[in-house]
Amino acid sequence: MLAISNLQRRFGGLLAVNDITLGIGAGELVSVIGPNGAGKTTLFNLVSGIDRPDAGRVVFEGADITGMAAQRLAEIGLARTFQHGRVFANLSVMDNVLIGGHVRLRAARPRVPGLGALAELLLAVIRPSAVRGEEAALRDEVRDIVAMFGDRLLPRLDHPAHSLSYANRRRVEIARALALRPKLLLLDEPTAGMNETETTEIQEIVASLKARGQTILLIEHKLGMVMRLSDRVLVMDGGRAIAEGKPQEVRNNPAVIEAYLGHQSTGQEAA
Numbered sequence: 119m120l121a122i123s124n125l126q127r128r129f130g131g132l133l134a135v136n137d138i139t140l141g142i143g144a145g146e147l148v149s150v151i152g153p154n155g156a157g158k159t160t161l162f163n164l165v166s167g168i169d170r171p172d173a174g175r176v177v178f179e180g181a182d183i184t185g186m187a188a189q190r191l192a193e194i195g196l197a198r199t200f201q202h203g204r205v206f207a208n209l210s211v212m213d214n215v216l217i218g219g220h221v222r223l224r225a226a227r228p229r230v231p232g233l234g235a236l237a238e239l240l241l242a243v244i245r246p247s248a249v250r251g252e253e254a255a256l257r258d259e260v261r262d263i264v265a266m267f268g269d270r271l272l273p274r275l276d277h278p279a280h281s282l283s284y285a286n287r288r289r290v291e292i293a294r295a296l297a298l299r300p301k302l303l304l305l306d307e308p309t310a311g312m313n314e315t316e317t318t319e320i321q322e323i324v325a326s327l328k329a330r331g332q333t334i335l336l337i338e339h340k341l342g343m344v345m346r347l348s349d350r351v352l353v354m355d356g357g358r359a360i361a362e363g364k365p366q367e368v369r370n371n372p373a374v375i376e377a378y379l380g381h382q383s384t385g386q387e388a389a
């Protein structure tokens with residue numbers, strides 16, 4: 119589904135992403151781990167059109183998408199969430215998630231050649247019942263997606279995002295990405311800042327998405343979650359891939375223990 123090859127991104131003298139090659143098959147869950155500053159988010163930015171690589175290629179379902187804009191990538195089925203969470207603070211939970219559905223529907227609608235934005239708007243006005251039906255269906259779909267998070271968001275569908283807890287804003291962002299019905303879902307530290315209970319909930323949601331066949335690229339610091347969910351793990355350090363393989367292989371790899379755990383803990387492994 120996704121083939122990243124020899125991807126590189128330089129910030130001044132720093133190679134934030136240094137020759138990364140990674141493939142993801144349909145239905146796979148691949149995790150990217152590594153210490154802070156390893157280049158994980160930069161890699162996501164390059165894949166999701168937030169940033170452009172200096173070298174290398176990204177191919178999605180056979181098409182070269184290197185350097186393609188984020189909006190276009192969302193339309194062709196690539197959705198992401200952000201490490202620090204991005205929601206529209208003044209929009210309700212419902213409206214935030216609806217955006218994902220609207221992007222999908224707009225992309226699916228046949229474009230009438232030569233028709234400008236104004237004429238498209240007029241068309242929408244003269245077929246209001248169809249549009250109303252579409253909107254009602256989208257709202258039902260949003261409720262179904264939001265229901266995945268149990269009672270966390272459902273009672274708050276009409277609340278503005280700024281009134282939500284941090285964890286709930288992150289849930290809204292995941293829900294919005296799901297409303298796109300993405301072929302590939304990229305999650306950048308979905309449990310960052312969450313407590314143990316909240317982390318377990320997210321882990322269960324990601325597991326159920328995977329069970330339904332959702333292809334997922336996950337950045338995650340919580341190794342327990344990575345070990346439980348991943349088909350494969352890519353370990354980055356200093357922009358480079360230092361290991362790749364099944365969770366158990368990676369966990370036992372001396373270079374990983376040295377680089378990853380060495381930075382992160384003062385435990386026995388690092389001593």
Ligand SMILES: Nc1ncnc2c1ncn2[C@@H]1O[C@H](COP(=O)(O)OP(=O)(O)O)[C@@H](O)[C@H]1O
Pocket residue numbers: 129132134152153154155156157158159160161
């Ligand atoms: N826009 C930027 N400009 C300059 N340096 C950046 C930029 N984005 C990231 N970096 C640097 O690139 C390195 C990798 O960052 P990042 O991809 O955020 O790492 P990670 O997500 O693994 O913690 C870091 O040293 C960071 O400071």
Ligand SMILES: [Mg+2]
Pocket residue numbers: 158159160201
């Ligand atoms: Mg990051």
